[in-house]
């Protein structure tokens with residue numbers, strides 16, 4: 001996992017890329033030490049894989065920050081990150097997710113893409129914004145079941 005860290009005026013911005021796995025335990029422990037009390041925004045758009053060891057390390061990391069009253073926000077959550085959020089308790093809290101990716105596919109020409117959806121777009125329930133295919137203009141379909149995919153938000 002690659003970690004990049006940027007200090008802004010009122011918060012810390014951390015971008016995570018790659019795989020969250022057994023090698024992430026030490027990295028996350030080290031990262032935790034660099035986070036002082038305050039606000040942290042995580043861009044997790046580059047997360048590619050989260051295995052069970054990685055999920056455990058992540059939950060330990062996130063719960064530790066929450067205990068220290070660090071306010072966590074997750075933006076551009078990758079599909080893999082959302083799937084882990086649905087699978088593991090305490091992986092994220094519903095209120096911490098600001099935006100996430102939706103996997104879309106065109107049934108006509110097969111193009112697939114991921115679009116970022118903001119939390120406010122689904123506050124009323126799992127109705128998702130529609131998009132047309134850039135190549136053939138056919139309305140694109142979600143590659144996931146919306147109710148299952150958004151279960152972590154607890155809005156259904």
Ligand SMILES: [Zn+2]
Pocket residue numbers: 106107108109110111133134135136137138
């Ligand atoms: Zn198409």
